Amino acid sequence: MVVATSPPVVEVDTSEVRRGYSLDDYRRFEAESLERHEYRDGEVVTMTGGSATHNKIVLAIVSWLLNQLDSKYEVFASDLRLWLPQYNRATYPDVMVVEGEPVFQEQRSDEILNPTLIVEVLSPSTAAYDRGDKFRRYRSIPSFAEYLLVSQQEPYVEQFSRRDEGVWEFRALEGLEGAIGFPRFDVELPVGEIYRRVRFAETA
Known part of the structure; x- marks a missing residue:
């Protein structure tokens, strides 16, 4: 087993960036937008759309967590925003689990502060960002x-x-064999459950 203390930081492609937004500007813009955007300390970055496979995986994980976790845990999918106060950033993880009551930013109902588990389903355009810069900032959450x-x-x-x-x-x-252990939740998530509706191409 490898112990990781600081994964490499890799910057994301910022070709879809709007600059010079205050947080209030961003919140108003996001409330009216048909797309979702991250807020990065004054920059508003368009998030890429998910594929059918991405959606199947997210739904499978959410469904399994809802069925298996104790009632003291709350499960949220990708429409709920996560606020990172240390970095003045907002983003939308694919799945979040909160232990106990959700804590919201400034009494809002759309920006959460206290996830215990975060799940990101990778795509070629976001994989480096999710492993690096985003994970580093997620680690600021107590x-x-x-x-x-x-x-x-x-x-x-x-x-x-x-x-x-x-x-x-x-x-x-x-x-597809094996399971992901979560001792703090007292459950194990079979990898096969994550991909139960996904068909992968046959390789020679």
Whole structure:
């Protein structure tokens, strides 16, 4: 098992960026927009649309978590915004799990502060960002303790788990066998459940 303390930071392609937005401007813009956007300390970045496979994986994970987790946990999908006050950033993780009551930013109902588990389903355009710069900023969340990166190109899942202050353990699962252990939730998520509605192309 590899212990990861600071994954490499890789910058995302910022070709779809609007600059010079205040946070209030962003919130008004986002409330009226048909697309979703990240807020990055004055920059508004258009988020890429999800594929059918991406959607199937997210729904499978959300469904499994809702069925398996104790009632003290709340499960949220990608329409709920996550606010990162240390970095003045807002983003939309694919899946979040909150232990106990959700804490919202400034009494809002659309920006959450306290996820324990975050799941991102990777795409070629976001994979480096999700592993690097985004993960580094997610680690500023005091409650954040589990991070899953799920490939949609092949059955492959990366798990980062916080064990001690500043120390994260890394585990990778390849193929449809095996399960992702979450000792803090007292459950194991079978990899096959994540991909149960996904068909991968046959390779020679």
